[in-house]
Amino acid sequence: MRTGNSLRKALWAAVIAVLCICLLTSLLTYIYNATARNSSQEGLLEIPERYVSAQEGEPDILGSRAYITESLERGPGWQQIVFDSPFQLGEKELAGSWQAPDGPEDYYDIVLGSYPCIDGSTVAVPMAVEFARQHLGLSDEDANGLAWFNTTHNAYLELITGSGYVSGMIRSENAFLRYDETVDIIIVTAPSGNELWLAQQYGITLIQEPVCYDAFVFITHKDNPVDSLTLDQVRGIYSGEITSWRQVGGNDERIIAFQREENSGSQTGMIDLVMGDIPMLPPEKVKVAIGMGMLVDEVAEYQNNASSIGYTYRYYIDNLYKNENIKILKIDGVSAEEENLRSGAYPLTVSYYGIIRASDEQSTGGLFLDWMLSPEGQACIKQAGYIPYYE
Numbered sequence: 001m002r003t004g005n006s007l008r009k010a011l012w013a014a015v016i017a018v019l020c021i022c023l024l025t026s027l028l029t030y031i032y033n034a035t036a037r038n039s040s041q042e043g044l045l046e047i048p049e050r051y052v053s054a055q056e057g058e059p060d061i062l063g064s065r066a067y068i069t070e071s072l073e074r075g076p077g078w079q080q081i082v083f084d085s086p087f088q089l090g091e092k093e094l095a096g097s098w099q100a101p102d103g104p105e106d107y108y109d110i111v112l113g114s115y116p117c118i119d120g121s122t123v124a125v126p127m128a129v130e131f132a133r134q135h136l137g138l139s140d141e142d143a144n145g146l147a148w149f150n151t152t153h154n155a156y157l158e159l160i161t162g163s164g165y166v167s168g169m170i171r172s173e174n175a176f177l178r179y180d181e182t183v184d185i186i187i188v189t190a191p192s193g194n195e196l197w198l199a200q201q202y203g204i205t206l207i208q209e210p211v212c213y214d215a216f217v218f219i220t221h222k223d224n225p226v227d228s229l230t231l232d233q234v235r236g237i238y239s240g241e242i243t244s245w246r247q248v249g250g251n252d253e254r255i256i257a258f259q260r261e262e263n264s265g266s267q268t269g270m271i272d273l274v275m276g277d278i279p280m281l282p283p284e285k286v287k288v289a290i291g292m293g294m295l296v297d298e299v300a301e302y303q304n305n306a307s308s309i310g311y312t313y314r315y316y317i318d319n320l321y322k323n324e325n326i327k328i329l330k331i332d333g334v335s336a337e338e339e340n341l342r343s344g345a346y347p348l349t350v351s352y353y354g355i356i357r358a359s360d361e362q363s364t365g366g367l368f369l370d371w372m373l374s375p376e377g378q379a380c381i382k383q384a385g386y387i388p389y390y391e
Contacts, residue, residue, distance in 0.1 A: 002102040029085040029280040034294045072129050073140045081379050087368060089136060092175050107174040110146075112181055116368045118147070119155040119166050120187035123214070123316045124352055127187055130384035138170065145169045146177070152268075155186040160204050184365035186355050187211070189313070206359035210351035211372050212386040215336035216269045217316040217348070218329045224306035226250040228330035232348060234274055237309065240281045245307065257281065258310040266312055274311075275347050287375065313350070319385050338387050351389060 019095065090113025097104045115135065118128050132138045138146065148167040149155065168177035191199075191206070199206055218234060220226065224350040226249055228273035229237075234240035237257050246252040259280065270279075309329075314336050317328065328336060331347050340346040354372050356365035371377045378388040 059353060067087055072126050074130075074133065074143050078383065080134070083382065085135040087135045087364075087371070089113050089115050092173065093178075095176070101210075106175065107176065109178040110168070110170065111174045111178060114364060116184035116364045117166055117177075117181040117226070118149075118159050118185055118187065118368075119183045120149045121152040121155065121189050121352070122149065122320065123189070123313050124187035126384045127212075127321065127381055129387060130380050134380050139172065142172055143169045145171045148177075152188050153195070155183070155188055156191060157198070158183040159186050159206075159355065160195070160199050160202050167203050184356065184360060184363070185368055188353060188355060189266075189269060190272065190348065190353065191355075192271075206355055207358050207361060207366075207369075208353040208355040209369060209373060209388045211378075212236075212352050212356050212381050212389050213338075213341045214350050214352060214387065215341055215346055215348060216266075216273055216311065216350050217314050217317065217336050218309060218311050218331070219317065219326045220329060221306040222325055222327045224250060226329065227327075228333050230332050233273065234331070235278055238270075238275060238280050239278050251306070253307045256308045258308060260311070269313075269348075269350060273350065300329050315386060341387060352386070 024237070036318075061248070065371075090111035092108040093111055095107055095109045097106045099105075118131070120128065125147055127147065129140075129143045132143035132146045136143070136146075146168045150158065150166065162182055166177060166181060166183060169175060182371075191208075196206075197305070218229065223246070226245060229248060233242060233248050237248075237255055238259075242248060243255055244252060245255055260270070314328065317326070332347050334340055336346050336348075341349045354369045356369055360366050372381070373390065375390075378390050382388045
């Protein structure tokens with residue numbers, strides 16, 4: 001009898017042990033996955049539901065335009081460069097009507113035809129506006145309406161997942177970019193580790209070609225006596241080793257170091273170009289500026305003093321969000337001027353890229369990328385205010 005009881009107890013103990021192991025394994029798996037989803041570089045990317053399912057959803061109605069304060073009109077020396085373009089819009093299709101002040105008014109869908117569906121980073125919006133002027137003969141207003149980008153990370157998601165969420169319109173014709181157009185090409189800063197991982201998960205090979213130069217820059221208030229930092233000093237500031245401007249030749253004031261949101265073009269640049277494997281201060285321990293525009297305002301006017309530092313791209317500061325209260329710091333004593341970018345003297349020289357899916361190399365995206373790299377395309381990029389990659 002005792003033997004039977006002992007056997008039953010042993011069996012129950014074994015069952016309980018197995019259950020505990022299963023529960024522990026499930027718990028550890030959950031913790032691992034949750035940690036991996038929150039990792040900024042090595043873990044898995046937590047994809048918004050609308051990108052996982054690739055079903056219809058609401059796009060960001062502000063997109064890049066939330067971070068642009070300057071007018072994107074053609075300059076006084078503007079020239080027509082492209083003639084007889086092969087990239088043209090298709091036929092307009094009646095989509096419906098609305099009640100206008102003078103009565104019912106029709107509105108239309110734009111069928112892109114041979115013209116590419118373009119998305120990208122905020123800093124690349126003026127480039128797309130110029131392309132619309134050159135190829136489609138659009139007015140400034142209509143070109144601005146058609147070039148409506150979803151910002152860097154969303155552009156990568158659109159290209160990789162093949163979902164159609166790009167907005168755009170030709171105002172003078174009440175014509176809107178058809179909602180289900182698939183992105184053909186994106187004009188962006190370099191991809192983050194998460195974006196490369198996502199492409200791998202979707203089985204997508206990306207082709208990326210540099211189309212112009214720019215500088216990754218650090219900015220501070222114009223009254224800050226510090227004019228130059230070394231890369232090691234920048235790393236010290238953002239890792240928490242340097243906490244006062246006095247440590248780098250400035251005033252005895254605490255440094256307020258602003259970061260950008262994960263997977264933004266600027267944050268990816270900061271990690272890849274500057275920090276590498278050196279951990280940055282956790283965002284909750286420094287003020288995090290969401291969006292380039294907010295970053296610049298805070299750096300220029302935070303507590304009305306010169307204690308702040310942030311990072312962005314030179315083109316953005318010069319052309320899209322000008323602010324007379326900021327200045328660009330030299331890095332290792334070298335300024336972010338064009339000659340220093342072309343020569344490689346400036347240590348944080350970067351490029352913007354035209355990126356397509358490898359499967360589209362012979363399709364609209366690939367053909368348009370080839371044009372962007374041509375002398376004609378590079379001339380258009382230069383006219384839009386960028387430093388062309390080939391000249």
